[in-house]
Amino acid sequence: MGTQGSAAERAGIAEGDIRVLVENGEYWLRNRGDIAMMAVTVERLRARWPRARIGVLTHQPGILQAMLPEAEPLCGPDWNWRPDGWHGRLSRTAGTRLVGPAALRWRAATDGPKDRLRALRSAAARRRAAGPGITEHVTVPEDTEFPVEIPAAVEQASLVLALGGGYMTDIDRYQAHRTLNLLEHARSLGIPTALVGQGVGPLRDPALLRRASEVLPGVGFLALREGRRGPxxxxxxGVAPERVLVTxxxxxxxxxxxxxxxxxxxIGLCLRIADYSRVSAAAQATLGRVVRACAGQLGAGVVPLIISExxxxxxxxxxxxxxxxxxxxxAVGRGGTPHDVARQVAGCRVLVTSAYHLAVFALSQGIPAVGITASEYYDDKFHGLAQMFGTGLRIVHLDDPALDQTLTDAVRDLWDEAPSVRDALQQKAVEQIDASRAGLERVFRLVESGPVRPGHHRGG
Incomplete structure (x- = not known):
């Protein structure tokens, strides 16, 4: 799709003509774990290419500008880069300093009433559909067709980078297909593609398996967040093993x-109930009772940790x-940042969480956690995470007939073990940081050692 460029041409690209299109997996920017991953990756991209344009696909441009001022939003209806030049830079500066903070304040003020109304409607729908006892959300029908929607910004991209998430799986087929379509289109244009920090599976849906086998073998590089299932x-x-790295x-x-x-x-606590994490009313009651009792016996406070809004x-x-x-x-306010939640985690000795990224936050700081699971999806997440850290994560199934005692033992044991596992957990975190940076180095080389695309030097 182009000819090999000279050293001078490459230097010119590195000085400002690179455009990275980021597929972040969660366009509404309501998951602080996903935002934390994106913040790290954008920072690393900016450190390597200081003058590059880093565009993130999003439905919430103001929130992105507030949370990640180093990136620029790519949003509908055209999903394209904003004009370059002084007026484009002025617009981006105004967005970062004015629009972003205002958008974050507006979300914090209005999300509560809107979500309470949604919850009432959702609860009524669940009662009609599922009967008492199980809380679940409506899922995408299995025979759903997924349209090919390609953002215009890809045409001028130097790299298409799909960030980590749990969306390459049966339970999020819409986002999985959307990402696969984008990667396939970029490759057809000769644009380097990569996935980083990915959790892959469970994956059994025939149509999704077929698409994944058509697209993923052609991706330039894939970095996985776990080595238990993904490789x-x-x-x-059909992905060649030399293109895969567990980071x-x-x-x-x-x-x-x-x-x-x-x-x-x-003691930090988070329980998430969603279509991919079914939890009975009895299990919820047991979880709350055990954590409150343990906190009282140990003289600990209980911190509600909110990762997803x-x-x-x-x-x-x-x-x-x-x-x-x-x-x-x-709890952290609705306008709280990933930093706010990670700092709350830092004040805990033990976490009890059904949210994967809170366990990541804890273990990375040397804090042990109890991973609560009620589905194969979370089994894979937590067992993969446990393998990466080697210690400090106790996994408890909510359908355990002895849940009360099992959970009590897990919390008390980890409370006692917290000082002894701290250094080992932090060392495992350092090893993963090094591996993640090495993985992104391979992504950089896809761009810097490849052909110079003609579109690099066009205006916005």
Missing amino acids: ELLARL GDDAVEFSYRLRQAKIGAD YASEDRLSTLPLLAGASGARP
Whole structure:
């Protein structure tokens, strides 16, 4: 799709003509774990290519500008780069300094009432569809057709980079197909492609398996956040092993930087209920009762940890569990950042969480965690994470007939073990940070050693 460029041409590209199109997996920017991964990756891209344009596909341009001022939003209806030149730079500066903070304040003020109304509607729908006892959300029908929607910005991209997430799986087929379509189109134009920090699977849907086997073998590089399932699944899909590297989650570095020298004194708690994480009412009651009892016996506070603001799913499931806890701490506000939550985690001695990225935040700082799972999806997430860190993560299934005792033992054991596992966990975090940076170095080389594309030197 072009000819090999001279050293001078490459220097010119490195000085400002590179455009990185980032597929972040979560366009509404309501998951602080995903934002943490994106923050680390954007920082690394900016360090390598200081004058590059880093565009992120999003439905929330203002929120992106508030959270990640080093990136620029690519949003509908045209999904294209903004004009270059002084007026484009002025627009981006105004967005970062004015629009972004205003958008974050507006979301914080309005999300509560909107989410309470959605929750009432969702609860009524669940009662009609599922009956009592199980909380679940509506899923995408299996026979759904996924249109090919390609953002115009890809035409001028130097690199298409799909960031880590749990979307390359049956439970998020829309986002999986959207990402695969984008990667396939970029490759057809000769644009380098890569995936980093990915969790792949469970994957059994025939149509999604077929698309993945058509697209993923042609991707330039794939970095996985775990080695338990991903490498074998990619091999079955036809991906060459030399294109795959297990690096760990990209949010590891984000949280590791916020570690504290002093061991915390609280118990962190997060329960998420969604279509991919079914939880019975009895299990919810047991979880809350055990954590409150352990906190009382150990003289600990209980910190509600909110990682996802999507439909207030973490708030609606977690905050009621603190009712009656003598040492209940306040939750982060709806406008809170990933840094705010990671700092809350730093004040904990143990976490009990059904949210994967909170376990990442904890283990990366040397804090042990109990991973709560009620589905194969979370089994894979937590067992993969446990393998990456080697210690400090105890996995408990909510369908355990002895849940009360199993959970109590897990919390108390990890509370006692917290000082002894701290250094080992932090060392594993450092190893994953090094691996993640080495993986991104391979991504950089896809661009810097490849042909100079004609579109690099066009205006916006």
